[in-house]
Amino acid sequence: MRKVIGFVLCLVLGVLLATQVHAAAPMELAFWGGWTGPDGDVMRAMVHQYNARNPDVHVTLTTLQWTPLFDKFLTSMRAGEGPDLMAMHPQDTAQFIDGGLLEPLTAFGANVQVKAGDFDKNAWGYSSYKDTQYAVPLDFHMHGLYYNVDLFKQAGLDSTHPPTTGDAFIEAARRLTIDAAGRHPGDAGFDAKNVKQYGVAFPNNHHAFYIWYALVHQQGAGFSIGGTQVNFDDAQGIAAWKWEEDLIFKHQVVPVGESNPAQDFLTGRTAILIDGPWQMPAMQKQQGLNWATAPFPTVFGRPAVWGSGHILTVPKQRDRAKQVAALDLAQWIVRNSDFWATSGNIPVFRLASETDRFRRLQGRAAFVSMLPYEVILPNIVKSAQVFSAAAPSPIVQAAQAATLRNEDPATIVRTLRQRIDSVLAAP
């Protein structure tokens, strides 16, 4: 009986408290982003800080992997229950703008306090679509090299001068690949079935396509999508796939079919990793790993590296006050993005990338130096159909034909072009 009375009392008290709180309820803001790693924790900490500073607003951050997050975004927007602030990548906006889901920044007038000059010039440009600004850019991320300093020294390589060209990259990787008897690929009697340490951890998913994308840009003609056609030079496309395949199957410096390249690098089984800055928190945590970063090598004529970034968009909704509050939140996050940089991402707000807090962070300089050479995927309405990271997509099929099957590069290029064109031509 006493328990029951106690329970009822608690309930009454609870209801009273709840109504009390309700009297001064802050504005609730929903903020969604696809940050499911350590980056999610960093953003949550930022939101927490923002809430503490702004008692009249309460922001809730929801994180899910990007693809399910966009499903949730599309269905919630239909139901009129979308988020107030939505993070995405520059190449994601066209499909949502085409569907009328995003508010252009021009609709906010004087509430927009950041301007083009505050940002890296590429970042601001990437946040617009058909000459209209739709987002506040937050960060960039791009491929770079992570390398194991100790393994470099053991192999007699200069750990202060990591490879910058394709040939130097292959030569370093060759010397870093060691079989059970201490021989390297190319040496007489090298035992490819019994390799103790590999030179390079190379992706076999959509990131292998991103590397191809960079290598195509390095050859000059680039890659673009116009109307119902994909444009790139066949010979350049073939050369790029061939470089990837040779690395794996001819030079034998990459383990075929790695299930977790980053893990292999972290534990010293591979000496070089091609990956994005989001790996840096894991690198810092790894005990005994002596790591450094270097720019993505220039294999062909000119430097180019695949990249993307995060941008903050304000979805359409009836409640104007919430939209304005969401924009305020976005601008606060961007201004304080030197803290966001601890998640590995490279802030594009100039002042944030010039603070001591940012400069003290290990490994960022190499990524920052690549900002001018970053090439992002074309921002098209059909980006999900063409560039999906899921296995059946045209780009992943091409990537795995090269990295797992060593297929004829000319066939890969032909199939890739056919599949992208057929997706573009479909109504």
Add this chain to the structure above:
Amino acid sequence: MANLVRSAAAAGPLARTVDHAAVTRYLFLVPYLIVFALFRFGPIAGGWLISLTRWSLIGSPRWVGAANYRALWHDPLFWVSVKNTLAFTAVAGPMLVLGGLALALLVDQPLRGRHLARVMIFAPYAVMSAVVGVLWNWLYDTNFGILNYYLRLVGLPVVAWLTNERVALAAIALTTVWWTVGYNMVIFLAGLQEVPVELHEAAIVDGATFWQRFRSITLPLLTPTTYAVVILTLINTGQVFDQIYVMTAGGPGTATLTLVQYMYYQAFQTYNLGYGAAIAYATFVVLLVVTLIVQRLFRREVAA
């Protein structure tokens, strides 16, 4: 006489009471029927309608008639996913049914620790599919997985379980067997309890061996149970999704792209909702055909 009159007079109202009872019975069904209509029949019918449209979640659906189905017929990835689904069923199905039966026979013996064994074999079934996927991703890891660790220990070459196109589907089948074989075992175990002990006792008196008793008593009497297990296994393996989504997402290449995986890709990863719905209905047809064939085989079995 008075009795007769009374019963004649009662006949009218009584008949009405019977009617009431019938109505009441149906009324009791209403809550379920509402839920069924809303969450089962509604989506099934809605899915059919969606499969006749082009719809990207954004904007309104546009009626295209049978165009999605026509496109499906000419879509190589669809046929790859049909082939993979059937291959998966052909590999995992027999292991699940025969394995379930063998385990049920084993833990039905009066051995010590059989209760613990039953629990342990069934336990994986209670684990969430995502957890199963992550767990087996670790076991199968090319460089750090325990499976390859043992292969190395005995001097065998390591296998890239989930990144080799030739083994990935079989690896996922193995995971599925580990995960769900306990469920089939429980159904078989229940079926075994229905087999009369006297038959076995009489057979033992007649000098029948274990194998003879199994062939002539247990197996025939288990037929209804086996039928249920086979059909359930077919339907479940035909709809395989969770573990593939977590472990390979359809790759490497298209090695583990199954029908439901492809449906998910079209509907929710590339926003072709109408096309995805068409794949769902095609899956339904494939499963229906396979189920009908199996049903016919069993009927013949029962008739013989």
